[in-house]
Amino acid sequence: MSTCNAKKALAVLATLPLVLLLTVFVSPAAGASNIEVQAPDQVTVGESVTVTVTVTNAGEPVVGGEVALAFVGGVGGESGWVVVATATTDATGSASLEYLQRALDATRMRVEYFGPDGQENTEFNIVIVDGPQLHQSDAGADIPILGVWWLVVVLAVVWVLIGLAAWRLLSIPRSTRPAARLARFVPRLMVGFIIFTAVGMFVVILTKPESHANLDPGQEFDRTPRALVGQVYEYPGLTAGDLAQTSNELDGRQLYVQAGCASCHSVGGDVGAVGGSIVGEDAPRSVQSLIDEIREGPKGMPAFSEGTLTEAEIEKIFDYLQTLPANS
Amino acid sequence: MAALTTWESTLKERALAPTQASGRLYTAWLAGLGLVVAWGFVAYIYQWRNGLYATDMRDRISWGLYISAFVFFIGISHAGTLISAILRASNAGWRSPITRIAESITVVSLISGALFVIVDMGRPDRLYQFWLNGNWQSPLMWDMMAITIYLTASVVYLYVPMIPDLAMFRDNLEGRVSRFQMWLYQSLAIGWDNNETQRRSLAKSITVLMVLIIPIAVSVHTVVSWIFAMTLRVSWNSTIFGFFFVSGAIYSGVATLIIVLAVMRRIYHLEEYITPTHFKYLSYLLATMSLVMIYGNASEYITKGFKMTEEDRFAFEQLFAGDFASMYWFYFFGGLVLPALIVAFKPTRTIVGVVIASVFVDIAMFIERYFIVVAGLRVPTMPYEPSSYSPTWVEWSILASGFAGFMLLLTLFARFFPILAVWEMTEERTSDQTSQHDRELEPAP
Structure with missing residues (x-):
């Protein structure tokens, strides 16, 4: 088994110089391709942007080349090129790169090309006009049927059942002979307490601005925008x-x-x-x-x-x- | 029938006896518990004056003993619900001598648990602010709602089946207890004279409550688990936390019930009613729950450990080999495996054996709550050194006071209220004898 593997390895080693030689002679010189970029001069924050790139080599379109669009971005004091979109060139040598303009700071852009004929970069500027800043939600799910009113309904059912159980007790002192007056106090107190606590809970849920906001999103108290995971909303x-x-x-x-x-x-x-x-x-x-x-x-x-x-x-x-x- | 009457009158006397409890040991017990509670109150006042700085809870580990105790007490409150409601719903006859004690554990532990939340808040007026300005999108708010509903329903559920027994107290204790106590029984018995209308009302009320209280109890501990599982913390990222907490709650609830039953049986001489069979059945439940818990641990940690992200690695190392390793392995072997083994073998499946197993379960379950809370918060969420937490004397004092308060409330409950469901036990025995009588009348096959 090991002899067989060694032979294979030797064969591969022997063919390597040949492959290298062929590569040098056959492949065109790096940097020979030409990149043409069509991009809007001005973009508003929040706008969806399309940048079209056409790659040619000696007048012929380059097919299947990888292109990437990057801007200068920074995190924590470090800055560098941040890729926002990638695409592959088609039969005409073009590829369209789409991205969402999220912030004001990305004005210097760069298209990077990696293809069979080598690697090439070209840089350009886009003027960015201020618009609404966008935020992407990182949590939360919106299930259409499942709203706060269901919680209210469930709570109501539970409280009504507890109340009913206590309500049944009211009939106990009534059927005593002779009627026990003192005895009526406890079930009444119990029913009263249950009604008070239940109503209090609903009043708290329904009236306070913080909770009211969430009962009725879109009203003036809406402090927390509701968004699906990954959904982009205006900030x-x-x-x-x-x-x-x-x-x-x-x-x-x-x-x-x-x-x-x-x-x-x-x-x-x-x-x-x-x-x-x-x-x-x-x-x-x-x-x-x-x-x-x-x-x-x-x-x-x-x-x-x-x-x-x-x-x-x-x-x-x-x-x-x-x-x-x-x-x- | 005469035999039943003798049996019934003995039972009544046994049920009434705790109201006459006295003696040096009893007084010393009450005084001891009272002192510990009072000391906890002193510690609380100290905390109130100095703020939560009196505890060792800080920005990184912001929950500690209080929240562990809160989860533990809410957990053991499941004793009453499970034993009483589920067994009542499934019409398991053996339950009747132990239901009342189980239900009283529920109410008492809920009160103890809820108090720990207020202690943890620091300023008690925050509770008021919470109700007024709380955001119902927060799991904390759901928890507050769930516990309020559970406590209300549990108090009603403890009280309703107690009415006929309170009437029995009212009719039998005249002259034997204080006037205040008599007034209490007269008011609480709400004129019960065991007529048909009353029995029907009572039965309907109990039916509604027993069906209702099971989902409420499950929801309560699920919501308690969501306080953790819905917070962005590595160790709490779990989809099975609800199931895990509810199982743990039932597990520790059954263990607590076994311990309390054994103590009350001994002190109030209830050997005839709370029999080894009760301990045997409860121990089966305990062993089953221990297997469920072992399964939960395997499911939780093997899936996470298989993927082992960077954060999980830290959490795993501290739990299985680091600062919390001794706690975890005690919990696993002492709290889950050992009790199951004790119950599995007949020679150890005695009342003493089962009680020892239950003590291990309760200690282990408290430790589990502690490492879920503290070890979970210790995993750094940003590149900083892991924090540390060691409870201060204030926290230990208030914790001790919480446990003493729990025992004190149970003792006082037994002193003032019927701890045996006499009417249910009598009904049970009557129906047993009737069916036995019917069997005897049947022609031999």
Whole structure:
């Protein structure tokens, strides 16, 4: 067995120089292929982009070549080429590469080609215009029939059955001769307690904003967008490209997030689940009124002292709030 | 019939006897438990004043003894449900002498378990905030709802079948107990005089409850397991956690029931009613559950170990060969294999043997809860050094107090309420004698 294997190995070794020789003479020189890229000049964040690549060699289309599209991306201070799409060239030597423009930072692009005639790269730029930032959900599943109302129904059935079991006890003191008055108290108390606890549970589930949001997604309290695994949805956060504002407004925006205004009044200021809207009609009338409200802390809002937010800072927040649309 | 009357009056006397319990040893027992509970209360006040910093729970290992105790107590609450509801539903006659004790374990352990959640929250007002502002998308909220429903249903289920016995207390204890106790029995017996209408109402109520309480109990421990399984932690990534927790709950519940039965049988001289047969049947249940648990362990760890991701490797090493190895192997051999062996062999399948097996099961199941919680949280989710956790005196004190409170509540229950389902036992015996009488009347084949 081992002799046989050794012979095979020798045969392979002997043919190797021949193969190498043939490769050198037969294959064309690396870099001889030509890459033509057709890409849009400008892309909006959130848009689906198609880049068409045509690879030719001495005027002839290259078939079956691998092409990859990459942009300069960075994670944790390290940056490098990140591949976003790959494809294989067809009979005409073309391949189309599709990707979703997720962020503002990828302007420098590169097409890499690996084919039978060698490897080639070409780089180009795409201008990226700010649009809604996108988030991809990493958890959660949406089963159409299975909603919160089922939970409510199940809970209701359980509570009704417990209540019924206690309700049957009401008849026990009634059938005693002579009727026991003191004895009626316990079953009544029990039924009362069960009704109170059950109703309390439903009131809590149905009325509180945090849970109400999830009972009726899409309403103003919807803090957690519901999405399927891997589904892409709009992220209404701060966009880095929103640079048309003055520096005062930019500072105001930063302060608005830093001081915690955004956590109750929402980033856009219009759909806060806890604090409610503070833009459009609800916007503060003047800098002074905003200062007064922030210092006092009306309707359960925490008060912010001079040490936390100075008047100059509140003025900047006011300037920023003025730039927010009533409905973002 | 005369024999039945004598039997019945002896039974009544045995059932009434615990209300007269006294003596130095009894007082010392109550005082000892009371002291431990009081000490736990002192520790709790200390924790309240100093915050959860008084415990060793920190950002990385944020759950410890309290949550282990919570899961353990909710687990043993399954004793009552299983024994009482399932056996009642399947009309197993042997259950009647032990149902009441089983049901009382359920209520008492649920109260103990729920208290540990409040202790773990730090500030007790968080419970109020939780109800007002909780997000029902959180498994913690589901847990709170499930436990509230379970506790309510268990209290009703303990109380309803007790009504005829409370009436028996009311009719027989006049002058033998305090006026307050008499008032209690008069109110709680709700005018029961054993007429046909009352019996029908009671039977209907019990039927609804026994059917309802089984799915509620299963859902409770499933939801408890989901608190873990729905959190992004390597060791808790399991699809069988629900099954695993429910099995573990029944397992430790049966073990606790065996221990409590043995103690009450001895103290209150119930040898005639709680017989070796009860221990034999319960030990079969215990052995079956131990096999189910061994199977669960195999299914859980072999599938994960076969794939062995980087994170799983860490979890496995610390559980099987590292910091938690002694706990795991004690749990596996001492808590799962040994009890099954004790029950498997006839010479060891005695009351003492079964009780020893049950003690091992309960210790092992507490340890299992502990390493599920703590070892699970110890696996790093980011590249940092694994944290450590060793409970402080505050945590040990409150834990001891929880167990003492559990025993104290059970003792007080036995002091004030009927621990034997006298009316069910009498009915059972009457129907047995009737069927025996019928058999005797049948012509010989």
